[in-house]
Amino acid sequence: MKVEKAQKLLSKLEEDDFVRSLVAQGDSKFLLLNVNEPIENFPSYTSDLEQKLTSIAISYLSIGCSFAENKHTQDSIFPLEKGATILENIYSSKDVTDKYNDYFMLVSSLAYYSAHQYSKSFVILKKVKFDSKINEIIGFMLKRQFSLLSKAITEILLNKDYSDESISENEEIDIANYKIYTVILSKSLALLLEFIFTGKVEYLKQTKE
Incomplete structure (x- = not known):
């Protein structure tokens, strides 16, 4: 707009x-x-x-x-x-x-x-x-609890339930979409953490993408 x-x-x-x-x-x-x-x-x-x-x-x-x-x-x-x-x-x-x-x-x-x-x-x-992964990781980000955020992101990205294969096999659209959004947000926040820890601007640019 x-x-x-x-x-x-x-x-x-x-x-x-x-x-x-x-x-x-x-x-x-x-x-x-x-x-x-x-x-x-x-x-x-x-x-x-x-x-x-x-x-x-x-x-x-x-x-x-x-x-x-x-x-x-x-x-x-x-x-x-x-x-x-x-x-x-x-x-x-x-x-x-x-x-x-x-x-x-x-x-x-x-x-x-x-x-x-x-x-x-x-x-x-x-x-x-925090009854959902999305709520949880956003909460950690806002509270600047970066160690807990990093741990939560790792658990999501390594969880087989959030893999592309698992999501594509899910017949319930709402659940599949929720998992897709969770993975996208997790990857974005992981890049943001890299920027916070290293100060390298390229990570921030990737976060926006």
Whole structure:
């Protein structure tokens, strides 16, 4: 997405009264949940509020990523942080039992990190249950636990279940895709570790590829 389009979309989101109302409702619900207010005392929120807010958050994050990809780093911070905050408000409460809860919490943590809000990123990350290899290795990366990250990557890349042959034989598309993404991410982070340990820029370039 070009910078001009990203700027227009951001302005449209910020000026949309319905979007602003939904975000305000999300803030309100988050506060009430965190002070243990009885559900029966909650105001009448918009139906499917969480789903609508998740879509809005993803829109903000997409805009932020577009700015970052076009090297408009400063412009990327606001939409990344706003998207992260919306996701945090939806999914960080202990009363939320959505099956994608940990996934969106991890996305929120990554977005905060990208927006240079490191403290918020780590606070969110502590709440994430690492029930998948992808969550686990990203968590190690954000926490800078490089020895644990290196060990986890090695275990994945040497695991026969993640070999090309094993993945190609898997009849369940979702599982096969998950393993493909896990291997790609593992190889990218392995190159990033090489850059961190050696300082050689070629490893960083390969990571981006």
